[in-house]
Amino acid sequence: MSEITIFRARKIITMNSRVPVATHVAVQDGRILGAGTLEEVAGWGDHSVDERFADKVLMPGMIEGHAHLMEGNVWKDHYVGFYDRTGPDGRLWPGLKSIDEVVAYLKGVEAKLESPDEPISAWGFDPIFFGGRRMTKDDLDKVSTTRPIIIVHASFHISNVNSAVLKLSNITSATNVQGIAKGPDGEPNGELQGLPAQFMARKATGRDHFAEMGDSGSIWRFAKSAQFAGVTTSTDLANPMTPDLVAALARETARDDYPVRLVPAFISNMYSTEEGIELLKSHMDSGNDKFRVGLVKMVSDGSIQGFTGRLMRPGYYNGAPNGLWYVDPDVIEPRLEAYHKAGFQVHIHTNGDQATDTVIDALCNILRRNPDPDARFTLQHCQLAHDAHFRRMANFGICANLFSNHMYYWGDQHYEQTVGPERAARMNATGTASRMGVPFAIHSDAPITPLAPLFTAWCAVNRKTHTGRILGPSECLTVEQALRAITLGAAYTLKLDDEIGSIEAGKRADFAVLNDDPIEAGADGLKDVGVWGTVVGGHVFANGEGG
16 A cells, blocks of 8 residues: 555545545545545544645536547647637637638648649638628639548538538449538538548548547547646547547556546447447446546537437427437337447437437337446537436436537527527536436537637536527526536546545546636636646646646
């Protein structure tokens, strides 16, 4: 047994209802011995007192229950989103406010390239901010008609490409693949909706974010983004789990200086059910303390702001046609049941309320046939769920991980274009989930929005849009509820609440080290609380000092 270290802090928010606040926490061999006063924890035996957090506030390490390892590699490409964003290296990327600005920026990129064949890859674009006009191949052909150009939307559910990519991908008017948008002439217009069509373009251009996630630089950039935000455990909620990628993740996370625990979710859409189960089983012995294998992800529909989410009546507020099924509704239930019976926990992406309704039906049927009071099926995003949905979820122990950041980044567009005022007020209904007893978390979906749980908590507490409109005041959380959602709430949805999510005896010594008290900061100041660093398994990682 190693020496006992007692960390002293100005305040420790424990998320343990029996000892909610402490000043000292004792740690040995990466685990918590206890939290309380110095006198209380000193009883564990010979120890040293670490004073470096004496003026800081500790809380349980924050848990990002829906993020993507792609956060570590998208910054190799060009950001062309509407909002300003800061990359992991601290560079500020200004937001682009029109399609013309995007084209002008890409022309500047193209002019600096030496090789005529080098593709241009960009991300973060979203036409919903530009009055409904969609980008087409004609826009990108103004940059180049010969150099491949691919732009991934902010949601990652849609891409835009130029004529060169369509040619390389062999995408024509005769291509029988879901999601290939066409112009008035019946020819592909360069917008590719959903996964299959996008995979064709990514393969043709040689820029596949999934394939690039396994390089060491991407794995470490993701970890540093998490560390800077106070995150000690994060999901990668769409991982292909290829042997090389699993080996790379196992290798890097096993290092003592790797500052975050990773929980990848196998993306089942990419394989047949039988292939997926066998592949995941083959990796079950690959994990370590900071790399947990066994989570499954299914994507049932697209994105609401991309008009590819599946909505119930009355449909889209602006009259757009209904969205895409990523999995045939008739296949959803047997596929979920197969993974459940194989012993895997499944998280299901449902954005639109029709997708949520269909998946809840399937899960209720599965749980009637295969009773399991601790299955913890989790609906990810679950943005338009209504009261009856949450009531059924509570009855069957189904969890929700709600996309609170959407209220800020796309709330005005949901109010004005996608679902209208009434349904926008119920989006990401954390208040309803809490009142009805549905276990829930909140998330960023990084890189779709920035990895920053305290900002996500601020979004759930205030529900303010970018212009300051408040959507659904009855759905606002208290600060304490929001902090629980990014700690114990997220831990519960991952079946890790016995190890992480609170500061109490026996759990892993994972802490977020804050400059200020988030409870004292209140509803307005929550997003501005500074993160000094983290502690993972007793190892201290200081932001700005290389960990």
